[in-house]
Amino acid sequence: MTDLTTPTCELLGIKRPIVQAPVSTTPDVIAGVSNAGGLGVLQATWLNNDSTSDIVAAIQRRTNRPFAANYVISLMDDDVNDNFDYVLEVGVPVISTFWGDPAPLVPRIHDAGALAMHTVASAEEARRAVDAGVDIVVAQGVEAGGHVWGEVSTLVLVPAVVDAVPDAHVIAAGGIADGRGLAAVLALGAGAAWVGTRFVMSKENKLPADYSERMLAAKETDTFYSTLFDIGWPDAPHRVLVNETVEAWVEAGRPPPGERPNEGDVIAHHPTGEPILRYSTDDPYDGMTGDLAAMCLYAGQGIGLIKDEKPVADIVDEMVSDAAAIISRIGNS
Numbered sequence: 048m049t050d051l052t053t054p055t056c057e058l059l060g061i062k063r064p065i066v067q068a069p070v071s072t073t074p075d076v077i078a079g080v081s082n083a084g085g086l087g088v089l090q091a092t093w094l095n096n097d098s099t100s101d102i103v104a105a106i107q108r109r110t111n112r113p114f115a116a117n118y119v120i121s122l123m124d125d126d127v128n129d130n131f132d133y134v135l136e137v138g139v140p141v142i143s144t145f146w147g148d149p150a151p152l153v154p155r156i157h158d159a160g161a162l163a164m165h166t167v168a169s170a171e172e173a174r175r176a177v178d179a180g181v182d183i184v185v186a187q188g189v190e191a192g193g194h195v196w197g198e199v200s201t202l203v204l205v206p207a208v209v210d211a212v213p214d215a216h217v218i219a220a221g222g223i224a225d226g227r228g229l230a231a232v233l234a235l236g237a238g239a240a241w242v243g244t245r246f247v248m249s250k251e252n253k254l255p256a257d258y259s260e261r262m263l264a265a266k267e268t269d270t271f272y273s274t275l276f277d278i279g280w281p282d283a284p285h286r287v288l289v290n291e292t293v294e295a296w297v298e299a300g301r302p303p304p305g306e307r308p309n310e311g312d313v314i315a316h317h318p319t320g321e322p323i324l325r326y327s328t329d330d331p332y333d334g335m336t337g338d339l340a341a342m343c344l345y346a347g348q349g350i351g352l353i354k355d356e357k358p359v360a361d362i363v364d365e366m367v368s369d370a371a372a373i374i375s376r377i378g379n380s
C-alpha cells in the first residue's frame with residue numbers, strides 16, 4: 048500500500064494525505080475513508096443531538112482511526128452549539144469550521160484536546176486564522192462543489208496561503224478529483240488534499256439515481272456558481288450542477304428571490320414526509336421522493352473528471368498510488 052505520508056498526516060494521525068470533505072453523514076463513507084488511511088469528516092451542522100450520537104457511535108464501531116466533525120459557523124444556533132459540545136465531549140479528535148470567524152471556537156476545541164481546522168479563501172484570512180490558534184487551514188478554491196467561500200482558484204490560492212502561514216499546516220480544496228490533482232496540490236506546498244465531489248460519487252454515499260446519473264454524465268463545464276439555492280442558507284455562493292431549476296432562472300433573466308420561476312413549489316419530500324421547496328439548499332439523498340433532479344445538485348468542476356461510482360477505499364488507494372507514481376516520474380525525468 049502506497050502511503051505518501053506528509054507532516055500534516057503525522058499531525059492528524061493518518062497515513063495518507065487525503066481528507067474527505069464534509070459532504071456526507073453516512074458512517075460507511077466517513078469510517079471508510081479513515082480506514083483507508085485518510086481522514087473522514089462528518090458533516091455535522093444539520094444533525095440533531097440524537098442523530099449525532101447515533102452517527103458518531105456508528106463511525107466509532109467501524110473504525111478506531113481518527114475522524115473529524117465539521118460545522119458551518121454562521122449557522123451555529125444553540126442546538127448546533129450543543130451538538131458541537133457533544134462531539135468534543137465524546138473525543139472527536141479534529142474539528143473543522145467553515146463560513147465565519149473561528150476565533151471564539153478555537154479555545155473550546157483546544158480545551159477538549161482536539162485540533163482546529165478552518166477553511167479560508169485568501170492569504171490574509173489564513174494569517175488571521177493561524178493568529179487565532181487554528182492548527183490547520185484548508186484553502187478552498189472557487190472550483191469547489193457545494194458552498195464556496197472565496198473567488199480565487201486552487202492553483203493560485205494554495206501557494207499564496209502556504210507562503211502566508213509558513214509555520215502552519217495547509218490543506219488544498221477545490222477541484223481535486225484524482226491522483227493528478229493530489230500530486231499537483233502537494234507540489235503547491237499543501238500537506239493533504241480535501242476532496243468533496245469525488246466522495247459524493249462513492250458507492251457508500253448511495254446517491255439517488257436521478258442525481259448520480261446526471262453527475263456521471265457531467266462535463267467540467269456543467270457546473271453553475273451563484274446564490275440561487277438559498278432557502279435555508281441565504282446569500283451564500285455555491286456551485287451546483289446545471290439543471291432545469293438553474294436553466295429556467297437564467298432564461299427568466301435571473302430575477303431576485305420572490306420573483307423566480309415556480310417559486311414556492313414543493314418539488315420533493317424527505318423520507319419523513321417533510322416537503323422540500325424549489326430553491327431549497329437541501330440536496331437529494333437516499334429515501335427522498337419527488338423531482339430530485341430539480342433540487343440543488345452540489346458539484347464542483349472536478350465532476351468532469353469523475354466517470355464512475357466506486358468504494359471509498361478504491362478512491363483513496365487510486366488517488367494515492369497515482370499521485371505517488373506521478374511524483375516519482377517527474378522526479379526522475
Ligand SMILES: Cc1cc2nc3c(=O)[nH]c(=O)nc-3n(C[C@H](O)[C@H](O)[C@H](O)COP(=O)(O)O)c2cc1C
Binds near residue numbers: 091247346
Ligand atoms: C455535497 C456537498 C456538501 C458540502 N457541505 C459542506 C459542509 O457542510 N461544510 C463544509 O465545510 N463544506 C462543505 N462542502 C464544501 C467542501 O468542504 C469542499 O470545500 C469542496 O467539496 C471541495 O471541492 P470539490 O468538491 O471540488 O472536491 C460541501 C461540498 C459538497 C459537494
